[in-house]
Amino acid sequence: MIQQSVKVLWNKKLSTAYYKIGLTCSDHYSSAKPGQFVMLGFAGQTDPLLHRPFSIHNLLISNGIANGFELLYKVVGIATASLSACKAGDSVEIFGPLGTGFLIPSRAKRVFVVAGGVGVAPLVFLVSDFHRKKVDLSNYRVFIGGRTKEDLLCLEEFLDLGVSVRTTTDDGSAGDQCLVTHPVETAIRQTAPDAIVACGPMDMLTCVVGIAEKHRVPCQVSIEAMMACGMGACLGCAVESRIEDEHYLHACMDGPVFPADALKF
Numbered sequence: 001m002i003q004q005s006v007k008v009l010w011n012k013k014l015s016t017a018y019y020k021i022g023l024t025c026s027d028h029y030s031s032a033k034p035g036q037f038v039m040l041g042f043a044g045q046t047d048p049l050l051h052r053p054f055s056i057h058n059l060l061i062s063n064g065i066a067n068g069f070e071l072l073y074k075v076v077g078i079a080t081a082s083l084s085a086c087k088a089g090d091s092v093e094i095f096g097p098l099g100t101g102f103l104i105p106s107r108a109k110r111v112f113v114v115a116g117g118v119g120v121a122p123l124v125f126l127v128s129d130f131h132r133k134k135v136d137l138s139n140y141r142v143f144i145g146g147r148t149k150e151d152l153l154c155l156e157e158f159l160d161l162g163v164s165v166r167t168t169t170d171d172g173s174a175g176d177q178c179l180v181t182h183p184v185e186t187a188i189r190q191t192a193p194d195a196i197v198a199c200g201p202m203d204m205l206t207c208v209v210g211i212a213e214k215h216r217v218p219c220q221v222s223i224e225a226m227m228a229c230g231m232g233a234c235l236g237c238a239v240e241s242r243i244e245d246e247h248y249l250h251a252c253m254d255g256p257v258f259p260a261d262a263l264k265f
Contacts, residue, residue, distance in 0.1 A: 002028060003095035005043065008086045009060075009068055015150045017074050018118070019084050022060065023094065030066040032056055033101025034126035035222050035257040039230040040071070040083070041093045048079040053227045053252075055122040055199075056097060061132070072121040072153065098230050100257050102126050102220055108194035110139040112217075113163075114184055114208050116200020117151045120144060122222055123199055124154050131161045141166070141187060145180025145204070149173040181207040188215050195219070206265040219260035225251035240264040 009022035034056075041051035060068035075084050086092065102122075104111060115123050123142075130137060145168045146152045152174055158165050166183050167175030176183065181204065184196075192215055198208045199222035212219035225237040230252045237251035242264055249255065249262065 002026060003093065005091050005093055008088055008090045008092065010088055011084070011086050013084075014153070017076075017150070018153060019073055019075065020057065021071050021073070021083065021086065022068055023071065023092065024068050025066060025094070027065050027067065029056075029059060029069055029097060030061070030064075032059060032066070032069070032097040034129050035101035035122050036097040036099050037122075037230070037256060038069075038071075038094045038096030038098065039227070040079075042082055043091065043093050045082070048077075048082065050228050051093070051095070051230065052079045053098075053225075053230055055222070055256075056125055057121045058125045058128050072118060072124075074118045095230070099252055100255055102197055102222070102257050104130075104195055104197070104220075105218075108218075109136070110191070110193040110195075111141075112184060112187065112193045112196045113140060113142045114180060114196060114198040114200070114204075115142070115144045115154075116180060116198075116204040117146050118153065119198075119200030119204075119222070119224070120154045121199070123197065124157050126197065127158060127161055127163055137161060137163050139193075140164075141193070143168075143180050143184050143187075144175075145169070145200070147171065179207070180204065181211060184208065185211050188217065192217055198222070199224075202265075209260040209263075209265050212260055220257055221260055221263070222257045223251055223255055223263070225256065227252050 011021045039051035054071045057070040057072040059066040142165045196219040228234040232253040238248040241249045
């Protein structure tokens with residue numbers, strides 16, 4: 001983990017509330033794992049005072065070395081509003097990579113990837129990383145859900161990687177009008193996957209975990225949690241544990257990626 005000041009490469013507005021920003025980084029990010037995150041802040045600003053966590057969305061790789069990375073974010077408060085105002089050449093502070101990443105067993109050939117809204121961010125990194133490693137993605141299935149069409153993100157990225165995508169929206173403005181977990185369970189009944197990975201709102205994750213347990217499919221989830229430090233000092237990102245003798249786990253150190261059976265939902 002290294003704290004550094006980095007430059008903004010670009011900051012693209014994707015829709016009314018969503019942006020994608022590219023940042024420079026040192027080459028130690030080449031070893032970053034899908035599911036890890038960075039803490040980002042603004043030098044000299046007191047509002048926001050604390051750094052904020054953002055999942056690494058993807059690495060920018062040249063000749064096998066990462067020289068930058070992307071963050072996908074939604075403007076929801078002061079910190080993300082400040083980030084959306086950044087322009088190419090501006091500086092921000094980051095430290096990372098932090099936390100644990102996804103660990104998909106090599107024997108898992110059929111994998112379901114389930115995303116809700118901006119929870120798609122680390123999952124693009126995951127699938128892209130496997131693509132760079134020449135993993136056969138023909139039996140990967142991506143399910144993306146959102147409240148409206150605007151909340152369906154990164155469809156083109158997955159399609160460009162050769163992965164099939166199923167979309168749902170609450171209002172029916174795109175894809176099927178249902179919860180994203182509905183087509184997930186339908187697909188599992190047809191042919192169960194070797195693993196499920198998911199990131200999104202806690203209600204969605206709770207349902208995904210329930211489906212995985214019902215069909216006895218190994219599942220990993222990346223949870224969203226408020227963090228003040230990202231290093232386990234503040235203990236503000238505690239989550240209830242199902243592990244014996246571990247009443248609580250912490251998203252910043254033990255996660256944000258957890259085996260589904262490690263957490264109480």
